[in-house]
Amino acid sequence: MKYFIDIARFVDESGKSKSLEKEFIRTSFGNALAELGDQENFVVLGADLDSSTKTIKFRQKFGEYGKEPFGQKGRWVSCGVSEAFMCAAAGGFAAREIKPVITTFARFLERGYEPLLQSVVIPGLDAFVLGSHGGIATGQDGASAQAIEDVAFFRAMHNVTVIAPGDPVETVQATKAAFRQSGLVYMRLSRNQFPNLFGPDYAFKIGEGVELIPGEEITLVTTGETTLQAIMAIAKLQKRGLKPRLIHMPTIQPPDQMILADAAKNSELFITIEDHSPRGGLGDAVLEALSMANAPRRVVKLGVDLYAESGTPADLYKKYGLDADGIAAKTLAAVETQAARHP
Amino acid sequence: MKSQEKKRLANRLRQIALRLVYESQSGHLGGSYSAAEIYIEILFEQLRLDTKKPASLENDIFVVDKGHATPGFFAAQHLAGLVTEESLSTYRRVDAASPHGKSKNLQGHPKYLPQQGIWFSTGSLGVGISQAVGMAIAEKMAGRKTHIYVLLSDGGLQEGIVWEAARNAAYHKLDNLTAVLDLNWIQNDDFVFKTTELLPVRAKWVSFGWEVFGEEVAFSERKPTSLNGHDFDWLSKSFEQARAVKAKPSLLIANTAKGRGISEIENSPEWHAKAPSPEQYQKWIAALQREEQAMAL
Numbered sequence: 139m140k141y142f143i144d145i146a147r148f149v150d151e152s153g154k155s156k157s158l159e160k161e162f163i164r165t166s167f168g169n170a171l172a173e174l175g176d177q178e179n180f181v182v183l184g185a186d187l188d189s190s191t192k193t194i195k196f197r198q199k200f201g202e203y204g205k206e207p208f209g210q211k212g213r214w215v216s217c218g219v220s221e222a223f224m225c226a227a228a229g230g231f232a233a234r235e236i237k238p239v240i241t242t243f244a245r246f247l248e249r250g251y252e253p254l255l256q257s258v259v260i261p262g263l264d265a266f267v268l269g270s271h272g273g274i275a276t277g278q279d280g281a282s283a284q285a286i287e288d289v290a291f292f293r294a295m296h297n298v299t300v301i302a303p304g305d306p307v308e309t310v311q312a313t314k315a316a317f318r319q320s321g322l323v324y325m326r327l328s329r330n331q332f333p334n335l336f337g338p339d340y341a342f343k344i345g346e347g348v349e350l351i352p353g354e355e356i357t358l359v360t361t362g363e364t365t366l367q368a369i370m371a372i373a374k375l376q377k378r379g380l381k382p383r384l385i386h387m388p389t390i391q392p393p394d395q396m397i398l399a400d401a402a403k404n405s406e407l408f409i410t411i412e413d414h415s416p417r418g419g420l421g422d423a424v425l426e427a428l429s430m431a432n433a434p435r436r437v438v439k440l441g442v443d444l445y446a447e448s449g450t451p452a453d454l455y456k457k458y459g460l461d462a463d464g465i466a467a468k469t470l471a472a473v474e475t476q477a478a479r480h481p
Numbered sequence: 482m483k484s485q486e487k488k489r490l491a492n493r494l495r496q497i498a499l500r501l502v503y504e505s506q507s508g509h510l511g512g513s514y515s516a517a518e519i520y521i522e523i524l525f526e527q528l529r530l531d532t533k534k535p536a537s538l539e540n541d542i543f544v545v546d547k548g549h550a551t552p553g554f555f556a557a558q559h560l561a562g563l564v565t566e567e568s569l570s571t572y573r574r575v576d577a578a579s580p581h582g583k584s585k586n587l588q589g590h591p592k593y594l595p596q597q598g599i600w601f602s603t604g605s606l607g608v609g610i611s612q613a614v615g616m617a618i619a620e621k622m623a624g625r626k627t628h629i630y631v632l633l634s635d636g637g638l639q640e641g642i643v644w645e646a647a648r649n650a651a652y653h654k655l656d657n658l659t660a661v662l663d664l665n666w667i668q669n670d671d672f673v674f675k676t677t678e679l680l681p682v683r684a685k686w687v688s689f690g691w692e693v694f695g696e697e698v699a700f701s702e703r704k705p706t707s708l709n710g711h712d713f714d715w716l717s718k719s720f721e722q723a724r725a726v727k728a729k730p731s732l733l734i735a736n737t738a739k740g741r742g743i744s745e746i747e748n749s750p751e752w753h754a755k756a757p758s759p760e761q762y763q764k765w766i767a768a769l770q771r772e773e774q775a776m777a778l
Contacts, residue, residue, distance in 0.1 A: 181622070199707070204653050205617060210621045217654070223645035226608040230615020233593060233600045236622065238615070253608050253642060261593030261602040391556065 139350045139397075141340060148333070149373040150364070155462075158255050158333035164270050167307040167327060168192030170313035171239070172199050175213065178264070178317050180237040183228060186219045191241045191270045225250030228265050229257025237264055237317070243276075244269030244285035244326055251291050259295050263411030267292075272302065272326040273442065274458060275363050286441075288326060289419025293391045297321040299344055300391035302328075302362035305335040308388055311342035314410040319344055328413070330451055335365065335386075347394035349401075353383030356473065357405040358465070359398070361387045361420045364411040367455065370462035371457055375469060382409075382469065392421040395431050402433035407476050409438045409469050413460060416441035435467040438472045440465065482525055484713040490525060490560055490778050491517045495742045496769045497559060497569070498552035500749025503762040505573035508589065509553070511752040512555025515611070515737035516632060516666035520557035522716040523630050523661075527724075532562040536595035541627050541721065542616060545603045545607030545636035548590035550753070555587055609633075609638035610660060614646050617655040617730075628724060631660040636668030639677055648732040651690025658730040659723040660691075663710065665739035666700040667716040667750045674700065682734060692726045694719040695734035703736065742769070 145203055150156055171182065172195040188194040193214065201208025217224040221242055228238035238258075240250070247254075247269045258265045269288055276284045292300050299319055303309040309327065316323040331431040335350070350365070360368045365386045372382055383401055387393060387447075393403045401408075408428070410421035421439030428435055446454055459468060494517050524530075528541040545554050555572060558564040564587070571586035572665035579585065585594065590604025600616065603609040613631045620627045637643060650658055664666040666673050673679050682697040695715075698707040702776065716735070723731035739745035739753070743765050757765065 181619075203622070210624075213622070215618060216652075217649060218645070220642075220645035220649065222642045223611045223614075223649060226611030226642060227615030227618075227646070228650070229593075229602065229608070230612035230617075231619045233595075233612065234616050234619035234623070236619050252605065253611065256602055256608045257612050258604045263593070 139346050141336065142352065143335060145351065145369060145373050150368050153210070153374060154233070155370055157178050160331035160333050161306040162192070162331050163303060163306055163309040163327050164192040164329070166309040167268065167313050167325070168195045170310040172196045173319060174314060175200050177312050178237065180213070180239050180317070181231055181310070182214045182241060183215060183217050183277060184214060184238045185217050185221050185224050185242045185246065187242055190243070191268060194298050221246045221250040222253045224385045226253035226257040229261065229263060232258060232263035232265055233261070237266065237361035239266045239268065241268045243283060244272040244288040245283050248285065248288060248291055255295060255391070259298065262321070263299070264320055265322050267322065267324045267325065268327065270327045271329045273328060273363060274446045274454045275330055275413050275451045277329065277451040277454065280446045281445040284446060286413070286415045287418065289390055289414050289420070292324040293418060293423065295322065296377045298328070298391060299323045299389065301344065301389050302326040303388050304362055304365040304386050305332045307334050307336040307340055308342050311340070312388060313340060315344050326362060330363065332366060341343065342388065345389050345392055345394060346384045349383065349395040349397065351382070351384035353381040354404045356382040356409065356469065357385060357401040358382050358409045358469070359385045359387055359408060359410045359420065359424050361390055361412055363413050364460060367460060367462055368411055368465055371465035371469065374462060374466040378470065380473065387420060390420050390423050393427045395427040398427050401434045402428060402431070403434050405435065406480070407436050407438070407472060409440060409472060411440045411460065411465055414441055416443050436476065438466055438468070485776065487518070487521050487525060487713045489773065490521045491771060492773045492776065493560055494520060494553055494556040496766060496773070497556035499757070499762065499766055499769065501552045501555065501569065501572050503757050506756040507573060508552045508756065509549040509754045510552060510775055511667065511739040511746060511749070512547060512550040512634060512663065512665065514741045514743070515739045516547070516550055516553055516663045518713060518716060519632060519661055519663060519735055520553050522713060522720065524557050524561045526717055527720050529628070530598070535563050535598035538625065539627065540598070542600050542629045544603070544609045544613040544629065544631045545591060546603055546606065546631055548566065548603030548609065551587070551589060551591060554591065558598060568597065580652070582619045606634065606637035607642035609648070610643055613658060614650045614655065617650065617658040618653055620657055627657065629658050631658070633660050633662045635662065635664050635666060635673050635679060636676065638679060644723040647686065647689045647691065654728040655730045656727050659720065660730065661733040661735055663735055663737050664697055667739040667748070667753060669753050670776045671750050672700065674692060688731045690729060692723065692731045693728045693734060694723060694731065695736070697734050700737050707736050708738060710737035711741060
């Protein structure tokens with residue numbers, strides 16, 4: 139779909155990012171979950187991170203299983219710091235027709251990968267998995283908490299939907315959509331605060347990419363946190379006379395093949411930008427989709443191909459080239475080599 | 482049901498399990514035989530189950546964590562009327578006609594199929610008891626009076642996830658959950674104590690907050706009378722006591738002999754997962770049939 143945004147809303151004339159109202163998308167998720175609890179039959183499984191994953195609101199509203207005043211009607215279930223168990227126990231709830239919502243840091247879900255596969259995915263049951271703190275944007279906790287392979291893990295499983303929303307509005311809509319989706323839905327959230335990219339007229343759909351900025355010759359494809367960075371990078375690139383298109387891809391699996399094939403009609407170069415390993419994530423999803431659409435193009439994958447360190451998210455993005463300057467510089471470099479190849 | 486009838490059923494189970502492993506030339510006989518009496522006791526005496534409605538949410542649930550022991554499990558499910566003869570014949574075979582990924586054939590390890598009373602997917606040790614804990618909480622949330630039984634293996638207790646599940650079950654006061662440990666002291670490679678130390682067993686579970694019935698007998702100290710896991714009277718009595726426990730999950734420690742029922746394979750690590758030759762099959766099936774005929778007299 140097309141949902142054109144005004145770059146001037148995010149960047150001033152000198153190219154500096156504007157100060158905008160922001161919200162933690164974890165909070166957007168937590169609010170949506172607490173609201174959905176009135177309409178849907180689900181439990182929330184927690185592993186000692188309810189304030190970090192913002193499931194605390196649901197916990198307070200619907201009660202903790204086994205604790206007063208809700209007793210056995212409490213719908214937030216404490217699993218302790220036992221992610222492997224939590225992921226397997228989810229299959230027990232799903233088998234008995236109560237949808238499980240598994241919540242923890244994206245990094246620690248990796249420990250539950252095989253139990254989840256055995257207990258939910260192979261039997262073909264439904265579950266919603268929330269991985270917060272995706273990518274190096276997790277910041278100062280360092281490499282142990284910065285999940286950069288989680289999307290690859292989940293994308294490799296059959297019948298799994300992977301979503302990484304890019305703003306608070308989309309996070310709320312994606313959370314609701316996840317409950318209408320069968321199979322396993324993995325939603326990856328960044329730890330950080332985001333301004334609204336979308337207004338109330340936006341309508342998220344699983345599997346649909348969003349063209350945010352029209353353009354030609356170059357297409358930038360982003361997901362989650364990197365979309366905002368790419369908007370600011372495009373402001374810089376426009377000053378250099380380039381007109382890159384921006385496609386935000388909130389659903390990484392399955393990727394939107396149509397929107398990419400359309401973009402390929404006037405783009406020779408694609409740049410994918412993700413706060414994740416360049417193997418198995420958005421970049422590979424775009425490569426596969428272009429190939430399957432019989433629209434092979436040069437794809438330059440930007441991502442995190444190492445284990446980073448502690449630092450503020452902004453400092454880490456700067457160092458590892460995922461901020462506006464880094465994206466702009468790497469795009470320009472790719473354009474130069476492209477020109478050398480096709481003079 | 483009288484013990485004599487259950488003994489006959491356990492013999493029938495052993496015959497069917499032998500046939501399944503022989504015909505598919507693969508599968509786990511030793512651990513099916515050590516659990517034969519446990520299977521029969523749970524399916525015929527303990528489970529409150531409408532076999533005409535296997536997928537009913539009102540039925541009690543039996544989760545086999547030691548998912549490799551399917552020859553015995555599917556044989557027991559067949560005897561109980563949950564798995565048809567036709568379905569048994571699909572064991573470990575490809576269903577070429579079914580849509581990709583949608584085969585309903587019986588796999589080497591159980592896959593979720595409520596229509597045949599299978600509410601779990603196992604084969605990777607420790608995920609079964611974890612699923613059972615999730616189910617036990619779900620049952621209490623839904624206000625159902627169902628009870629959940631779980632069959633554990635001794636080698637399986639080496640999985641860390643089992644202890645995560647054990648702690649969670651006690652914390653959540655799951656008195657609708659009864660596990661039984663098939664303590665035959667043999668795992669895939671070798672004897673359990675030659676793989677890694679398991680003792681103490683009872684003390685571990687007690688310290689995790691479980692009510693425990695029975696006690697482990699070290700392999701070297703076992704006598705014929707130690708094998709309570711093949712004794713229907715002990716199993717019946719202990720399951721009944723476990724069902725009456727309040728605010729705690731329960732565990733039965735069943736001392737068993739791997740391969741029990743065929744002397745050539747009893748207590749032999751070689752027979753964890755091995756298929757018999759035609760000669761072995763003919764000899765052993767004949768012996769089991771003679772035993773069945775003797776019971777009928």
